[in-house]
Amino acid sequence: MESGNFGTLMRGAYVQTFPPQIELVTEGDRSDFLHIVVEGTVEMLASWDNRDTTMAIVRPLGTFILAATIRDAPYLMSARTMEKSRLVLIPSEDVRDTFERDSDFARAVVAELAQCYRASIKNTKNLKLRSSLERLANYILRQQIESEGARVFELDIEKRRLASILGMTAENLSRAIKTLQPYGVKIEGSRVTVSNQKSLLDLAKPTPLIDDPTC
Amino acid sequence: MESGNFGTLMRGAYVQTFPPQIELVTEGDRSDFLHIVVEGTVEMLASWDNRDTTMAIVRPLGTFILAATIRDAPYLMSARTMEKSRLVLIPSEDVRDTFERDSDFARAVVAELAQCYRASIKNTKNLKLRSSLERLANYILRQQIESEGARVFELDIEKRRLASILGMTAENLSRAIKTLQPYGVKIEGSRVTVSNQKSLLDLAKPTPLIDDPTC
DNA sequence: TCTGCCACTTGATAATTATCAATCCTAATA
DNA sequence: TATTAGGATTGATAATTATCAAGTGGCAGA
Structure with a gap:
């Protein structure tokens, strides 16, 4: 200006x-x-x-x-x-x-x-269009992208807040995190490890038309 | 311009x-x-x-x-x-x-x-913030306002589409409509009759910060 | 008038999500 | 080091919502 x-x-x-x-x-x-x-x-x-x-x-x-x-x-x-x-x-x-x-x-x-x-x-x-598990999976993928694709990265908000953002309760977020274990996602405290990107992508099915903040 | x-x-x-x-x-x-x-x-x-x-x-x-x-x-x-x-x-x-x-x-x-x-x-x-029943109740109230507050008015879209707008299935919309009967709402075909405005308002709890399209 | 299509409804059941209560864990503080 | 407060987790249960499978009924076209 x-x-x-x-x-x-x-x-x-x-x-x-x-x-x-x-x-x-x-x-x-x-x-x-x-x-x-x-x-x-x-x-x-x-x-x-x-x-x-x-x-x-x-x-x-x-x-x-x-x-x-x-x-x-x-x-x-x-x-x-x-x-x-x-x-x-x-x-x-x-x-x-x-x-x-x-x-x-x-x-x-x-x-x-x-x-x-x-x-x-x-x-x-x-x-x-998505279930709470799918929303979580996509959230994790987006956070990973913002961490330059690192295999391990930190959540930058409390889980209770994350639950509310994703439209679920804190209890169900805890359970959803466990449900993601077979997809190679481990969350300890605020540290997230994605060990099987492919299987997580398979579940999350991200699309730019929902998940790309710049598009 | x-x-x-x-x-x-x-x-x-x-x-x-x-x-x-x-x-x-x-x-x-x-x-x-x-x-x-x-x-x-x-x-x-x-x-x-x-x-x-x-x-x-x-x-x-x-x-x-x-x-x-x-x-x-x-x-x-x-x-x-x-x-x-x-x-x-x-x-x-x-x-x-x-x-x-x-x-x-x-x-x-x-x-x-x-x-x-x-x-x-x-x-x-x-x-x-709202359950599907509450969303329906508020939708009806809003439609009523658009019909100049008439006690009886017409829905202007198919129920299957309404269900999708409200984020529910057509089946559950049917059931939600029945659940609204004790609140003085009757829907026959596309004709809506609101016979107990007060009790419907009591359920719906509309607020301009969600329900007023002009605010 | 008949026919067939399609939205709508209903019932039974399953999946998802929330609630409540108890406990665990962690981190800040005394 | 002990204490404690609050977030996180877990288990049990309830509420909400979706799915599937029949029906029902109205309306448009033959």
């Missing part, structure tokens, strides 16, 4: 460091700020009737509630820091103003939004 | 009428055209490993694959006419060009995209 517009945006912005387990935004609130995670980890949650679920994990450099900011609509999810995190907060109005003024910025916003939308569609396909 | 730009877009566009049950776009294909439904009904589907699911129904005036068009990425869903339908097809490249040139158009595209994204998030919440 144009550097003058960037300067305007930044002049109105706050940089702030938050302790762990702080609720940054609450489902249903008005969207006053666009949030950008610069450091740390933020969990996006949704709840209904005393149930709740983890919708996503946001890490640097990720944004959240761009859509609510654009539409000036209430947040659909809550956000909570998982660890000490540093965020940039840009007033929603400034974002909307800059969008009008700077076409490069507008293009970037649209690209980001379209990406988020497609990610959400992929997630829906994952939930509706 | 500016009328000159609109003219340019339309000069490159096709208007075409399709018979029922025609596959308009196929999951995984490149996105050549932005599609706009002018008349009729289009079903959006996704499939994986011999399973498939209905992701959405598009009616006039609705668009589909805007995000794929913007990102020049493959379609994540297939589209199929449910009845004789008339569509406008605009070459994706023209859409991207006009987006650069016309800031009003750009704003409209972003508003539409943000809306689609939020709809998808709401759908995910619906799927992850």
